[in-house]
Amino acid sequence: MADVAKLKKDLWSKLAASPFVMVGLMDSAEHHIPLTAQLDEDQVDTMFFFIGKDNRLAQGGKAMIHFAAKGHDYFACLDGTARIDNDFAQVEKLWSPQVQAWFPGGKDDPNLALLRIDLDSAELWETDMSLSGKLKMLFGGKVKGDEVGSHAVVETTAEG
Structure with missing residues (x-):
């Protein structure tokens, strides 16, 4: 079973360590673009990005943010x-x-x-493989789902 509180806490700490994400508008056929998230601890479920007024995201609307942590052990789609x-x-x-x-x-x-994205939901994955899972992979064994990490779909990224 996923520890949802830990997943949420890890999201913000991993983003603070490496705030680079891909952002795109959901009603657009254009590809997502790399941006640096500006995090404000006082504003839960909100991400900010400095962009040019001529940036394709400036029109606003429904948006999607993709994040992969520096160590590739944590992923989020917001x-x-x-x-x-x-x-x-x-x-x-x-x-x-x-x-x-x-x-x-x-x-x-x-x-x-200043582009502001107020988050509606997120899907979070953390790949923290257990010791038994690592040993099974090393020796060609079958790894069970509970040995590879956590996953959750949340409506708020607020901790607690």
Whole structure:
């Protein structure tokens, strides 16, 4: 049985360690694009992305986010609603030297837009194979589902 609380906690810690995701609009035939998630611990079930106003995601709508952790031991597919939210206090809070590199005009760059995606649901996978599962794989044995990790579909990524 999946430890859903652990899966949710691990999602946010893995994203903080490697915030690179693929994002796309569900009503579009265009491919998803790589973006760096800006995480705000004060806003549960919300992800932010600095994009250009001319970015294909700026139109907003139903969105899908795909995440694979750095160690390829955790995967997530998240969906929600994307919209531009240029609240200056939020831009200020999330601003970093890395963002500055993409927007030379700074926080007042005329092309700067803060994309906000409010999450509706998520599917989470963690591949933390048990010791017995690793031994079985090593020696060609059959690995059972409960020996390979956890999986859950959740309506909120809030911990607890």
